[in-house]
Amino acid sequence: MIGDSWYIAAMNCHYRFFSLESFFKDASDAGYPAVEVWCGPMHFALDWARHDDPQVLTELANRYGVKIIGICPEQTNPKPANMASRGEEAQERTFATFKNVIDIARDTQAGKIVVTSGWGYLDEPREDAWERSVQMLRRVVSYAAEQGVTPAIEALQCDETNLVRSAEELEQLLDDVHDERLAVCLDLGAAWRAGDSIDGYFKRFGERVQHLHFSDIGAESHLAWGDGARDMAADLAALERGGYAGPISFEIVNSRYHTDPATALVQSARQYEKALDTVKEVYQ
DSSP, rough: OTTTTTTEEEEEETTTSSSSHHHHHHHTTTTTTTTEEOOTTSSSSSSSOOBBHHHHHHHHHHHOOOOEEEOOOOOTTSSSOOTTTOOOHHHHHHHHHHHHHOOOOOTTTTOEEOOOOOOTTTTEEEEEHHHHHHHHHHHHHHHHHHHOOEEEEEETTTTTTOOOOHHHHHHHHHHHOOTTEEEEEEHHHHHHHTOHHHHHHHHHHHHGGEEEEOOOOOOSBHHHHHHSSSHHHHHHHHHHHHOOOEEEOOOOOOGGGGGOOHHHHHHHHHHHHHHHHHHHHHHH
């Protein structure tokens, strides 16, 4: 049956001015069976030296009847975790940070983390930062495998990195890392900025696409569904063509939602229900 393997997950990015418990409660009330935890320090702080108690996440998940399906750490400039960090001390801090992220995913039974290529300095050759990213990703993937956690890497938008900004560059990085245990996260915002399509991602990566950051897009990306110009039913049909079987995680980021984040969650969930019904009518 169409969509039987899919389930929606809420993310807490736009809840940064509300408590983490409010996010879990609102996600549950809106009918989300799962959440992906973005590690903004106002909700769940972590760095290379310490992190908040993952039991807090587990207790909230149990209290509100939702499953944690991913941990998404902050990792763009100027955040402390940069996959392409330069210098031995910075590299060891980065690795220690990602070890903590992986341990949290293990301890909460999330089972998955989202990673990126990191970024390089603009006053150095891009290939130097690229090679550092490759080497760090190999270390991170190896540790994740030891802990039973899957890392899924996403491309970033062009103002967030000078390394992986498109499906083509992501494919090159995966070839260089050369480890099939590194999965792919399709982020619709990054794909839009690069001119990539859902069909194109599945043509390149196939079953390696195991995670999805799903949001509407208009003049800007990462909107609640219904506030942009994308056709969600067409996007779901493309996921069906690609054989996607993972979670559909709503990454809503825009600041317009900061004072009323619950409405964005409800709106996106209702849009999904309608679009899924439309796709089922076409395919069944």
